[in-house]
Amino acid sequence: MKGNNKFSIGEFSERTGISIRTLHYYDEIGLLQPEKHPTSGHRIYKHQDILTLQKIVSLKFLGYSLEKINNLLHESSFTDDLNETLTLHLQALEEEKEQIEQSMSAIKRVIKLLEEEGEVDSAILFTLIHSMQTENIQKEWMERHMQPDIAEELSKKTEEEKSTLDQTFIQLAKEVKQLYGKPVEDPIVQEMIKTFLEASFAFLGEDLMQKLADANVEELDIQELENMTPSPFTDDEQQWLNEAMEYCMKQAELNQE
Amino acid sequence: MKGNNKFSIGEFSERTGISIRTLHYYDEIGLLQPEKHPTSGHRIYKHQDILTLQKIVSLKFLGYSLEKINNLLHESSFTDDLNETLTLHLQALEEEKEQIEQSMSAIKRVIKLLEEEGEVDSAILFTLIHSMQTENIQKEWMERHMQPDIAEELSKKTEEEKSTLDQTFIQLAKEVKQLYGKPVEDPIVQEMIKTFLEASFAFLGEDLMQKLADANVEELDIQELENMTPSPFTDDEQQWLNEAMEYCMKQAELNQE
DNA sequence: CTTGAACCTCCAGCCACGTCAGGTTTTATA
DNA sequence: TATAAAACCTGACGTGGCTGGAGGTTCAAG
Numbered sequence: 001m002k003g004n005n006k007f008s009i010g011e012f013s014e015r016t017g018i019s020i021r022t023l024h025y026y027d028e029i030g031l032l033q034p035e036k037h038p039t040s041g042h043r044i045y046k047h048q049d050i051l052t053l054q055k056i057v058s059l060k061f062l063g064y065s066l067e068k069i070n071n072l073l074h075e076s077s078f079t080d081d082l083n084e085t086l087t088l089h090l091q092a093l094e095e096e097k098e099q100i101e102q103s104m105s106a107i108k109r110v111i112k113l114l115e116e117e118g119e120v121d122s123a124i125l126f127t128l129i130h131s132m133q134t135e136n137i138q139k140e141w142m143e144r145h146m147q148p149d150i151a152e153e154l155s156k157k158t159e160e161e162k163s164t165l166d167q168t169f170i171q172l173a174k175e176v177k178q179l180y181g182k183p184v185e186d187p188i189v190q191e192m193i194k195t196f197l198e199a200s201f202a203f204l205g206e207d208l209m210q211k212l213a214d215a216n217v218e219e220l221d222i223q224e225l226e227n228m229t230p231s232p233f234t235d236d237e238q239q240w241l242n243e244a245m246e247y248c249m250k251q252a253e254l255n256q257e
Numbered sequence: 258m259k260g261n262n263k264f265s266i267g268e269f270s271e272r273t274g275i276s277i278r279t280l281h282y283y284d285e286i287g288l289l290q291p292e293k294h295p296t297s298g299h300r301i302y303k304h305q306d307i308l309t310l311q312k313i314v315s316l317k318f319l320g321y322s323l324e325k326i327n328n329l330l331h332e333s334s335f336t337d338d339l340n341e342t343l344t345l346h347l348q349a350l351e352e353e354k355e356q357i358e359q360s361m362s363a364i365k366r367v368i369k370l371l372e373e374e375g376e377v378d379s380a381i382l383f384t385l386i387h388s389m390q391t392e393n394i395q396k397e398w399m400e401r402h403m404q405p406d407i408a409e410e411l412s413k414k415t416e417e418e419k420s421t422l423d424q425t426f427i428q429l430a431k432e433v434k435q436l437y438g439k440p441v442e443d444p445i446v447q448e449m450i451k452t453f454l455e456a457s458f459a460f461l462g463e464d465l466m467q468k469l470a471d472a473n474v475e476e477l478d479i480q481e482l483e484n485m486t487p488s489p490f491t492d493d494e495q496q497w498l499n500e501a502m503e504y505c506m507k508q509a510e511l512n513q514e
Numbered sequence: 515c516t517t518g519a520a521c522c523t524c525c526a527g528c529c530a531c532g533t534c535a536g537g538t539t540t541t542a543t544a
Numbered sequence: 545t546a547t548a549a550a551a552c553c554t555g556a557c558g559t560g561g562c563t564g565g566a567g568g569t570t571c572a573a574g
Binding site: 008009010020024040041042043 | 550551552553554
Binding site: 089090 | 390
């Protein structure tokens with residue numbers, strides 16, 4: 001079987017780099033069906049089959065399913081359909097790429113965090129990862145419920161700034177879990193709250209903060225947002241934190257007057 | 258079942274955005290196994306399960322398989338393992354991304370070709386797609402068999418330049434298929450060959466062309482390269498083309514003397 | 515007490531193959 | 545020409561991460 005024009009499946013596999021099993025499979029689903037030796041049943045591939053396999057591999061590379069490839073191969077009008085579907089596939093790939101890029105930057109942020117913080121409570125860690133992952137869902141939420149410019153401005157923050165906020169948040173979470181149980185008016189607690197609020201101010205900027213406070217959003221919608229990013233605190237801790245923050249705000253108001 | 262701490266599977270699904278069927282599945286594979294009502298068998302999800310699911314979803318987002326997630330969840334030492342595997346996953350994602358980017362630029366080149374050329378013979382088209390797809394395998398081949406700098410220089414060509422070469426090649430292929438049969442010394446044939454060779458020179462640049470000619474590569478290795486990118490021509494056409502090119506080179510040499 | 519929604523379990527199917535197992539055919543060597 | 549080894553065949557099952565359907569049970573409202 002060393003002829004120039006006829007190949008056994010082994011030779012064919014070697015030449016094309018496609019595994020024997022895959023060739024069997026393509027035969028089975030009618031994608032590439034070579035001649036068969038009438039008595040032995042051995043497959044006989046020819047030059048034309050190389051070209052066909054080429055098409056198959058190429059279309060696979062472009063992202064087509066084998067079923068679609070099968071259709072394309074047996075339709076006569078190729079290029080019409082091709083041009084259309086190529087554009088579609090390009091879009092799909094774009095989305096896949098964005099997804100991957102998001103995951104990558106999320107991982108980088110987590111790695112950085114682990115480097116800088118050492119051990120991190122896993123509940124806290126996952127709250128952060130989750131919020132990274134839903135970053136653009138959150139953005140959509142904001143665009144629905146507030147002026148779009150706020151959302152735009154928030155999402156434009158650099159990776160650097162986001163990373164800083166991550167750390168602040170981790171710091172807060174750690175301290176909350178340490179200090180939980182102390183009375184909310186304890187100076188240490190109040191110090192922590194103040195530090196956190198100031199860091200948030202620094203991240204958001206004064207005018208954005210004001211805009212956020214002004215935007216009145218309905219209770220139900222807030223619920224929806226909270227469902228998206230569950231907190232790393234127990235219900236008790238969360239309530240304690242809320243009280244501490246309220247107390248801090250009240251003090252701030254008193255001082256201003 | 259409207260308590261604050263107990264959810265039916267439906268409620269839980271709604272809150273978390275994970276489908277009921279998937280929750281069943283996670284239960285089945287031991288990833289997230291909520292309590293069950295002793296008589297009815299209905300699943301009872303609690304607050305803790307939200308947190309666990311959160312971890313699951315986050316780790317999935319980072320690219321872990323459900324099996325690994327299962328291991329991670331049941332191991333106590335989280336962060337040690339995490340830090341290591343995160344770096345690994347980052348690399349894997351990087352590769353995936355490169356793959357996608359390659360497909361995307363291939364598709365863009367094909368779309369551009371179709372726009373500019375109208376109909377393209379599918380054999381020719383797939384030769385091009387295949388060569389795009391194996392571009393870095395080819396680069397590796399070059400790095401093995403020639404000085405690495407040649408390979409480096411070739412792969413640095415811009416998309417623009419590659420696109421131009423694509424068109425030249427298509428043009429060549431079209432004309433070969435038209436002119437095949439005419440004697441190789443026919444002026445029209447020789448004109449075509451000259452145009453093609455000049456375009457190739459323009460793409461490669463003079464010094465690169467020289468380096469390529471100097472690099473003596475063994476016949477067997479050439480075979481290997483040719484297997485990677487089969488030509489869109491029949492064997493006859495290919496041979497005719499080779500003869501025409503040889504003739505052209507000879508003429509050029511005669512003229513030079 | 516009835517109706518219908520929500521829930522249960524079990525089985526099948528998806529894609530693009532990989533991986534045996536157990537048998538036949540071809541090829542190379544003695 | 546006999547035989548061993550390599551290559552080939554078919555058929556069945558496994559993979560991951562689900563989704564869908566059938567057919568039966570339980571729950572909540574009227």
